[in-house]
Amino acid sequence: MTTLKWEHFSHEADVGIRGFGSTMEEAFAMAIIALTAIVANPDTVEPKIKIQITCHDEDVELLFYDWINSVIYEMDTKNMLFSIAKVHIDNSYLEGEIWGEIIVPEKHDPAVAxxxxxxxxxxxxxxGKQWITQCVVDV
Amino acid sequence: MKLNLVEKITPEIWEIRPFGKMNVPARIYASEDLISKMDLKVYEQLCNLTMLPGIVDMAYAMPDAHWGYGFPIGGVAAFDPEKGGIISAGGVGFDISCGVRLLHTKMKVAELAPHKETLANLLYKRIPSGTGSRGKIILSDQDMNDMLMGGARWAVDKGYGSAADLDFIEEHGQMAGANPETISKRAKERQKEEMGTLGSGNHYLEIQDVNEIFHPEAAKVMGLELHDVVISIHCGSRGLGHQIGTDYLRSMMTASKQYGIYLPDRELACAPIQSDLGKSYLGAMRGAINCALANRQIITHLVREVFNEVIPNLKLRLVYDVSHNTCKNEWHMVNGKKVNLFVHRKGATRAYGPGHEDLPENFKSVGQPVFIGGSMGVGSFVLVGTNECESLAFSSACHGAGRAMSRTEAKKFWNGPQIIKELREQGIVIRSGSYRGVAEEAPLAYKDLKSVVDAAENAKLALKVAQLSPHICVKG
Structure with a gap:
């Protein structure tokens, strides 16, 4: 049986993203795949370019909010999608790596920004056994 | 929503009496059918909204209200700065000043047929749309600040459209009080290459025709005749507005605690209007309003260029431009007194009644034009504000149909090629960069627009003027 790593949940106008992981870091990382999946099939996104992201907040939920928004900023300004994310959190400081490529409309069929x-x-x-991260994103 | 949660005042007015921490009552304008289909979250979010400091009169939900974040989409609330009133980034939303503008041509729909495919192809080619779309204009730092201050006036000065257009845009095309210094580098960076772009999601550019007139006097004032070809443009402040929303939602989250504001939902994060943060957000949000107005002005210019190429000498006159995600400083009558308020309209359109001093001269006899966009295949409605609406909802009306089904569900039911084929059989040509995007925007994924507009009219929020049917849709 495959362990569920991410999913979308319903919101009337927008979309909910949810990441799962055996650690909080993994759940943070998996939420990025859920984020990409709003736009395109993550399996079509090749990890060609690496971008580093740092965030800081003592409230883990706001740290997650900042993490997702930092990735959205990179998606928008660099016109990219990401298929791999790695996260390290130490004492409310997050260091993340996201890997992806520039959108190719014919390849990715991007549905919505x-x-x-x-x-x-x-x-x-x-x-206790599993970490879950989630929020609704506006599309 | 269960009807026992609300008190029926009339068939279109439903009230929630204050309980718990509610400072004022709340009211929903909807038919019984619409309200019973509304998510319970609309009720919860509307009640939460009434708990914010300085709220005046009531919190209102329009007939198209649905679950938003903090405020319901279709939510209207006004705050008095003299009574500790607040301003909320979530109460405006991410797509600041998203709106609709309508252009009128003197062409009849029968004359459109031979040009349909050419127009569809050229409009799709020239007006960047969809995810990651970039325009040809790249703003320098100085251009960015000038655009943020100048709005559509800046665009006209740069050669996009004519000065005559400005009289037919809210705020005469330029929102006063913008402050580019309160807008982050990130927000400006996101906008640098996005001027003159439609965006994605529910944004669109449609060639339509006037297929029914309900209010001949108002239609005449707007210059709309049966079967006239018109163009609707629906888009907003693009990346700039999105980032301003993100930035200020975050800073208001922290500040709400400092100001001791009770937040029943943290998405209602806000700051007193008269605080430094409140003023800073106002300056940024007004800059985003100008960005949206400039964006729609540039797109108008691009549309005119395309039409001129295909059908030379055809004039495209701007009927009006309305925004539906804003917070505006306005004077309203409350308990017989004229009060200076900050009116949040999130997914709601300003709808001044006849005679309002801010209306262009020609609309003073009939009221403000209100454009209600629907989904692909359905078209739009033109409405006009009423005098009754001032006391009903601070002169506000609905803005669209609202989704009946989430994007996730919609793409399980439909696929892009199937939708495009079905619409083509109805004579509607779709141009979009994404089949998946088309499936998510399937006509049946939205509520019935007519029932929303009828509810708005029956509640006297606005009166129906005309229905517009689509012929070409460039989908964002």
Whole structure:
């Protein structure tokens, strides 16, 4: 059985993204694949270019909000999609790497651009065995 | 939403009496059918909204209200700065000053047929649309600041359109009080190459015709006759507005605690209007309004260029331009007194009634034009503001149909080629860079536009003037 790594959840006008992981870092990283999947199939995105991102907040949920918005900024200004994310969090400081490529419309069939992460349904939680990160993003 | 949660005042007016921490009542304008289909979240978000400091009169939800973030989409709330009133970035939304403008041609729909494919192809080619679309204009730092201050007036000065257009745009095309210094480098960077672009999602450019007139007097004032070809442009402030929303939602989140503001939902993060942060957001948001106005002005110019190439000497007159995600400083009558308020309209259109001093002279006899966009295949409605609307909802009306189905669900039901084929069979030509995007925007993924517009009219928020049917749709 394949372990679920990310999913979308329904929001009337927009889209919810959810990442799962055995660590909080992994759940942060998987949410980026859910983010990409709003725009295109992540399997079509080759990890050709690496971008580094840093964020800081003592509130893990706001740290997640900043992380998602930082990636959205890179998507928008560099016209890119990302298929791999790696995250390291140390004492409220996040260092992340995202890997992806510039959008090729014929290859990626990009459906919609993401405007920003919202605080709706914003949660970073754990069941003890699994970490879950989520929020609704405005499209 | 269960009807026992609200009190029926009339068949189109439903009220929520204050309870708990609600400072004022809340009201929903909708038919019984529409309100019963509204998500419970609309009720919760509307109640939460009434708990914010300085709210005046009531919080309102328009007939197209649906679950937003903090504010419901289709939410209207006014705040008094003298009574600790707040301004909320979430109350305006990410696509600041997203709106619709309508252009009128003197061509009849029968004359459109031979040019349909050429126009569709050229409009799609010349007006950048879809995810990651970039325009030909690249703004320098100075141009950026000038655009943020000047709005559509800046665009006209740069050669995009004519000065006559400015009289038919809210704020005469230039929102006063913008402050580029309160806008982050990130926001400016996101906008640098996005001027004159449609964006994606529910944004569009449509060639339509006037297929029904309900209010001959108002239609005459707007210069709309049966079967006239018109063009609707729906888009907003692009990356700049999105980033300003992101930046200020974040800073208001922290500031709300400092100001001791109780937030029933953190998405309602806000700051007192008279605080430094409140003033800073106002300056930034007004810059984003100017960005949206400039954007729609540039697109208008591009559309005129295309038409001129295909059908020389055909004039495209701007009927009006309305925004539906704003917070504006306006005077309104409250309990018999004229009060200076900051009116948030999130997914709601300003709809001044006849005689309002801010209207262009020719519209003073009938009221402000209001454009209600629908999904592909459905077209739009033109409405006009009423005098009753001033006391009903601070002169506000609905803005669209609202989704009936999430994007995730929609793409399970439909695929792009199928939708494009079905619409072509109805005579509607679609141009889009993404099949998946078309599937997510399928006509049936939206609520019935007519029932929303009828509810707005029955509630006297606005009166129906005309219905516009689509012929070409360039999808964002």
């Amino acid at each position: 993401v405007k920003g992460a919202t605080m709706t349904e914003l949660k970073v939680s754990t069941t």
